[in-house]
Amino acid sequence: MNNPIRIGLIGCGDIAVTRHLPALQASPQVSIAALCDADLDRASQLAVQYEVALATSDYTQLLDDPSIDAVVICTPPWVTPHLTIASLHAGKHVLCEKPMAVDLETAMKVREAEQSSGYQVQIGFTYRHGPLLETLRDWIRDDKLGSPLIYRLGIFDEVWDPQGNPEHYERISRTMERGSPSIHDGAHMADFLNFLTGSAVADVQSFGLRTRSEFPSSNYDVSVIRFENGDIAKVEIGWFMPRFPAGEFEVVGPRGIAIFDRTAQTVQLKSETTTQTVKLEEEYFESCFRIQLDKFIRSIRTGERFVPGTKEGIASLALTKAIEKSIQER
């Protein structure tokens, strides 16, 4: 067996604690060599819990360590690109959280740093990984639904509960100062669409609703996206409502419908003649984060192109920025 890849993690907040650190700990292929957070106490407490030798609030200390092979970056997206560029120039491969930046100019600088350094970036489009989305893509490629297709997506993950969960309220409010939910959760949605349609975007029409005047951006966005191959997507992404409709993810075509049900952990194809269901047995989030990490490690070891990489990160951001522009023009 190969030596474990030595990983440093920067940004020990919610997603690092709930998903990345458990995935890293569970992988026999990595060892966690260092933890960094602007809040040193947070990094130090986690270093004790995960038995990590170095805890620091200074990311350069982590990047200066030649024994560290790669970095997982879980900071807010307005901080992430600067850390990604520094990591690449320090000779580390990077798995960075989505979106890779909040503007395209900065995202292009990350791509340039990747090209000039010879090290690579994988973007944390976690939910494209695994058998459910791959099955859905195969059904579409194999023309099981016919064409053109209508994608119906709804993502409603951040419930309004400022009293019950003030820390969450602060985090999401800070995030909305850097763009509406379409820029943030929309990064996953845009990646799904780019992954599934394989077609360029032709036109975007979006509307944003701001349900409280103190919100720095719209908190409920509705978009209609037209693709060059004739597909259409209708996307709703909402934050900070007390109650939400169930999320949706359906693809409708002239030959049938495919339904991705995150709660049931299934994708189902219903055509005129057959019904086919694929069910994921492993817990959905755990599975996606495990496969994401496995792919990162495999690409480091083989030198193959990191996928989803900066190309996919920029494609996703280009779509969500087009949504933002359309909202602002109204």
Ligand SMILES: NC(=O)c1ccc[n+]([C@@H]2O[C@H](COP(=O)([O-])OP(=O)(O)OC[C@H]3O[C@@H](n4cnc5c(N)ncnc54)[C@H](O)[C@@H]3O)[C@@H](O)[C@H]2O)c1
């Ligand atoms: N893939 C997914 O499913 C998923 C889910 C949630 C969040 N995210 C993404 O993960 C990122 C982080 O989100 P979160 O919810 O964990 O945020 P968070 O605010 O809980 O955590 C961010 C952490 O980064 C630290 N930090 C900020 N600047 C730093 C710096 N310069 N050096 C070191 N540490 C620094 C903060 O102290 C904080 O602990 C965001 O980009 C978000 O979009 C992805």
